[in-house]
Amino acid sequence: MNPDLEKLISLHHAELEIKRLDAEWAEVPRLREALEARVAGDRARLDAAREALEASRKVRKENETAVQDLEGRRSKYKGQLMDVKTNKEYTAMLHEIETVEREIRSREDVILEEMERAESVAGDVEREEMAFRSVEEAARGEVAELEARGARLGDERKRMGVERERLASTIPEAPLGLYERVAGLRGTGVAEARDGVCQACHVKMRPQPWVELRQNEELFQCEACSRILYYDPPPTVVEP
Numbered sequence: 337m338n339p340d341l342e343k344l345i346s347l348h349h350a351e352l353e354i355k356r357l358d359a360e361w362a363e364v365p366r367l368r369e370a371l372e373a374r375v376a377g378d379r380a381r382l383d384a385a386r387e388a389l390e391a392s393r394k395v396r397k398e399n400e401t402a403v404q405d406l407e408g409r410r411s412k413y414k415g416q417l418m419d420v421k422t423n424k425e426y427t428a429m430l431h432e433i434e435t436v437e438r439e440i441r442s443r444e445d446v447i448l449e450e451m452e453r454a455e456s457v458a459g460d461v462e463r464e465e466m467a468f469r470s471v472e473e474a475a476r477g478e479v480a481e482l483e484a485r486g487a488r489l490g491d492e493r494k495r496m497g498v499e500r501e502r503l504a505s506t507i508p509e510a511p512l513g514l515y516e517r518v519a520g521l522r523g524t525g526v527a528e529a530r531d532g533v534c535q536a537c538h539v540k541m542r543p544q545p546w547v548e549l550r551q552n553e554e555l556f557q558c559e560a561c562s563r564i565l566y567y568d569p570p571p572t573v574v575e576p
């Protein structure tokens with residue numbers, strides 16, 4: 337094979353590898369964001385359960401305070417019952433006491449309901465806390481893995497960049513210039529020709545250049561996309 341062509345193919349592969357590494361490297365922050373969003377979602381579920389528990393406790397506390405006040409009022413009314421002068425005043429006072437007692441009973445029902453609710457919500461909180469602890473632990477592991485991957489890809493990218501420069505420095509100016517012009521225009525500078533067809537733009541070659549190209553002795557450009565073509569002969573099959 338033409339030594340320049342061979343080097344251009346190596347350069348092409350190095351550049352493909354650099355592109356692959358860049359794409360993989362760009363994925364790392366996206367994966368990290370997705371991971372953080374997942375953790376935030378679980379955190380929000382835990383916060384919601386804690387808030388529900390806090391809200392239930394608050395309602396219970398308010399009602400307990402109200403019951404204390406109402407009980408005070410009831411004792412006061414019962415005391416006043418001894419001092420009333422008329423039947424009418426007595427009936428009115430009894431009515432007041434009944435009203436207060438109804439209010440106490442209704443608030444006590446609420447307190448009971450909230451105690452039951454708090455018990456079930458406390459169970460939710462406990463479950464969410466446990467779930468969140470394991471999510472957090474797993475996320476810490478995944479973040480460490482992503483950071484390691486980012487660092488590894490960065491190192492590999494640096495190494496391939498150096499390798500690309502080393503390869504380029506071994507190629508004479510003319511073929512390298514041609515390669516770089518085409519690569520700048522098309523994204524890649526080299527393409528394989530298989531069965532007489534450029535594998536990058538899929539345009540069929542004319543028969544004569546295809547015959548000559550298969551020698552891999554000269555630099556042929558695809559007439560459609562200008563990429564430098566090479567021929568990769570199929571492996572020889574050895575009969576057993």
Ligand SMILES: [Zn+2]
Pocket residue numbers: 527534535536537538539558559560561562563
């Ligand atoms: Zn082509």
